[in-house]
Every structure is written in C-alpha cells, then in structure tokens.
Amino acid sequence: EAQVTQNPRYLITVTGKKLTVTCSQNMNHEYMSWYRQDPGLGLRQIYYSMNVEVTDKGDVPEGYKVSRKEKRNFPLILESPSPNQTSLYFCASSLYSGGLAGVNTGELFFGEGSRLTVL
Amino acid sequence: GQNIDQPTEMTATEGAIVQINCTYQTSGFNGLFWYQQHAGEAPTFLSYNVLDGLEEKGRFSSFLSRSKGYSYLLLKELQMKDSASYLCAVRDWVLTGGGNKLTFGTGTQLKVEL
Numbered sequence: 001e002a003q004v005t006q007n008p009r010y011l012i013t014v015t016g017k018k019l020t021v022t023c024s025q026n027m028n029h030e031y032m033s034w035y036r037q038d039p040g041l042g043l044r045q046i047y048y049s050m051n052v053e054v055t056d057k058g059d060v061p062e063g064y065k066v067s068r069k070e071k072r073n074f075p076l077i078l079e080s081p082s083p084n085q086t087s088l089y090f091c092a093s094s095l096y097s098g099g100l101a102g103v104n105t106g107e108l109f110f111g112e113g114s115r116l117t118v119l
Numbered sequence: 120g121q122n123i124d125q126p127t128e129m130t131a132t133e134g135a136i137v138q139i140n141c142t143y144q145t146s147g148f149n150g151l152f153w154y155q156q157h158a159g160e161a162p163t164f165l166s167y168n169v170l171d172g173l174e175e176k177g178r179f180s181s182f183l184s185r186s187k188g189y190s191y192l193l194l195k196e197l198q199m200k201d202s203a204s205y206l207c208a209v210r211d212w213v214l215t216g217g218g219n220k221l222t223f224g225t226g227t228q229l230k231v232e233l
Contacts, residue, residue, distance in 0.1 A: 033221075042225035043162070043206065059222075090161060106210065106219065107152065110161035 006111035023091030032074040123224035141207030150210040
C-alpha cells in the first residue's frame with residue numbers, strides 16, 4: 001500500500017531534550033516536505049527536499065533540522081525543543097513535477113501526523 | 120511570496136450546494152490545489168487546476184481564473200461526511216534554486232447541518 005509513515009504519532013517531551021520524528025515513503029517520490037499545523041495559522045512549511053542530499057528551508061525553519069540521505073526517508077530533528085514547537089506535524093511527499101505545469105499534478109501525500117507537546 | 124485568502128467558516132445544509140472561494144497573489148503561478156482535512160486527520164487531495172476553467176470530479180468541482188487570482192471549490196449534494204476543513208494551496212515556480220513552492224491557505228471549516 002502506498003503510504004507515508006511518521007513516527008511517533010504522539011509525543012510529550014521536555015524543553016531541551018533532542019528528538020527526531022521519522023518519515024518514510026514507499027512511493028519512490030523525489031519531493032518530501034515537513035509542515036506544522038497550528039490553529040488559525042494553517043499548514044506552514046518547515047523544510048523541504050527535492051531529492052537525496054538536496055534540502056531547503058521553508059517558511060518556518062528555525063529550531064529544526066532535516067536530512068535526506070536516502071530517497072525514502074526524511075527525518076525532522078528538534079535539537080533543543082521549546083514549548084513554541086508544540087504543534088501537529090505532517091510529513092508529505094510527491095512525485096516532483098520538475099518544471100512548469102509538469103506532466104503530473106504533484107499532489108502531496110501526507111503522513112498521519114505527529115502531535116508533539118513540549119513542556 | 121504568496122498571500123492566500125479563504126473564508127474561515129461556512130455552514131450549509133445537507134443536500135445543498137456550497138462554494139468555497141480562494142483568492143491568491145503570486146509571482147510564478149504553477150498550479151492550485153484543494154485538499155480536504157477532517158478533524159485530527161491528514162489532508163487528502165481533492166483537485167488540481169493549472170489552466171483556467173472548471174475541473175469536475177464527481178460531486179466536487181474546482182474553478183480557476185489565473186488573471187483574477189481566484190479559485191473556488193464547489194461541493195454538490197452535500198453530505199454530513201463533507202464536514203471538514205478545505206485547504207486551498209498555491210504552487211509557485213521558484214526561479215532561484217529551481218523547483219516549486221507550495222503554500223497553503225488557513226483553510227475553510229465547513230459544517231454541514233441537517
């Protein structure tokens with residue numbers, strides 16, 4: 001079954017304790033991205049990756065790191081979590097269109113979400 | 120950058136038709152998406168428009184006017200299960216660094232009542 005898998009789904013942690021949220025997709029997608037979703041603010045992009053070893057900042061990258069060593073995995077790292085990083089996080093992937101109005105829609109496939117609470 | 124506006128909330132009656140509008144400002148338009156998100160769940164893809172006009176997919180249709188920076192999602196024969204948040208997302212062609220950037224609106228919470 002084609003899917004994007006995130007872990008953990010729920011996590012309560014304390015300020016400063018490093019954590020990693022894993023994301024894996026089995027669709028051979030080039031493009032992967034992390035979003036956080038907060039009430040009234042919608043989905044905001046944290047980081048994205050267009051292919052292996054190619055990552056770039058989204059709109060709200062502060063306090064986060066990512067890596068893309070393999071095509072299927074795109075972990076999100078919080079080196080020193082703070083309470084303002086309490087949020088619902090979504091990983092997503094798509095078949096990268098590669099250009100203007102590409103041959104595919106480039107729709108995003110989302111993981112089920114990871115609800116993180118930082119105390 | 121992008122600026123995407125959509126209404127925060129809408130209410131409609133089961134069996135009716137509802138139109139959810141989305142306006143946007145962008146410099147390198149490369150497609151507009153609509154996603155549906157039920158409470159506590161991940162967004163799921165509904166529709167995609169890159170050329171002007173109407174795209175129909177069963178009970179759902181989406182319209183785009185690039186010159187007006189305007190799209191709408193039309194839901195017909197509303198069902199209770201259509202109660203969800205509907206997210207408009209615009210893809211920009213990023214000239215520096217290449218690739219595409221997708222930005223989401225804050226979503227429209229639709230409530231379907233009996």
